[in-house]
Amino acid sequence: MNRLIWHGDKVYRDIAVKAPSITHNIAEIIAGRARQNAPVKSGALQRSIHAEGDSVIADADHASIVELGTATRAAMPYMRPATEQFDISDLKQSIK
Numbered sequence: 001m002n003r004l005i006w007h008g009d010k011v012y013r014d015i016a017v018k019a020p021s022i023t024h025n026i027a028e029i030i031a032g033r034a035r036q037n038a039p040v041k042s043g044a045l046q047r048s049i050h051a052e053g054d055s056v057i058a059d060a061d062h063a064s065i066v067e068l069g070t071a072t073r074a075a076m077p078y079m080r081p082a083t084e085q086f087d088i089s090d091l092k093q094s095i096k
Contacts, residue, residue, distance in 0.1 A: 056082075
């Protein structure tokens with residue numbers, strides 16, 4: 001299985017918040033963005049993206065291949081852009 005897991009270290013350093021409920025909320029926001037960014041052929045990749053605690057996981061067998069590419073297939077990143085799109089204002093809106 002080519003599981004892809006994002007751990008929130010960079011985001012957590014940026015906002016300096018370690019509360020479990022907040023970090024899970026961040027993971028949920030990023031998981032939603034990753035689902036939006038994921039290319040859709042069958043929808044399996046999108047359905048496999050979810051938050052677990054403070055991590056975002058894509059369980060589809062081809063998750064890392066799509067994100068990183070191979071020697072013969074171009075990368076189509078969906079997880080990295082989701083983390084880069086995250087902004088503190090996203091978190092503020094989600095906890096209002």
